[in-house]
Amino acid sequence: MDLEIKKDLASNWFKTLQNSICHCINDLENQKIKFKSTSWKRNLKKDEGGGEFRILNNGKVFDKVGVNFSKVYGKFPKKFQKNIPGAKKDPRFWASGISVVMHMKNPLIPAMHFNTRYICTTYDWFGGGMDVTPSKKDENEKKEFHKILKRMCDRHDKSFYSKYKKFCDEYFYLPHRKEPRGIGGIFFDYKKDNFENDLKFVQDVGVTFQFIFQKIIKKKIKRNWSMRDKELQYIKRGRYTEFNLLYDRGTKFGLQTGGNVEGILMSLPPLAKWK
8 A cells, every 4th residue: 555545544534533532522521611722833934744732621521631633744853763663764754643631620530541643754653552540449440441442452463452451551650659650551552564454453442442431431420529539639640740751752752853842741730749
């Protein structure tokens, strides 16, 4: 398949998914609060793509939720080239993706994160995944979450779940705290087997995330919570902030490739605390 067709198929899917996820979020908020949409360009002087990030603040369900789409191209900075497959031979790149971060009003509902991306250098691949970060333990929720992920992965390859769960557990870990960020999920990178199969998997990951966040929210949205629950959430958000600023690949990639700073940092919670 022609590379340009692959790029169009991937980026069109990410944009479609952005619209679909935002529609679900608006429904959860009963259409009473709207996203603020911001379009941006990577380079104001020449065409190097850009994107659109949508942020909804202070809703009844969401304290803050961001849904970001990007499609950018250009050249990697020299210091960054050695870290990216295929960029050492040729620094030119093309990348598109969607990322979603949800910080909830009700502290009994976990923070949720999802992203998928397609990157092309002289090599091309998919990456992404999802994870859940509760501030209060819920073993039943954890089991159900992983059960859904395993079922989704098994539709494509029986080896995917254990492999991508392990990758997620290792990745979403705070070494300086010696603790995981949350209850895990799946995470994959440099996925290049067969484009059509890979795209089907990436699409299924997106649809499954959409199913999961609605299921979790609807189950817990009416549960009563205390100020102590909220304080625990603020502390956990502090950990979330530490990870995203110190270790997150997407944050580093976006900042080092000239992405929109506000869009990149949309993952940060509106309010966090440290003891």
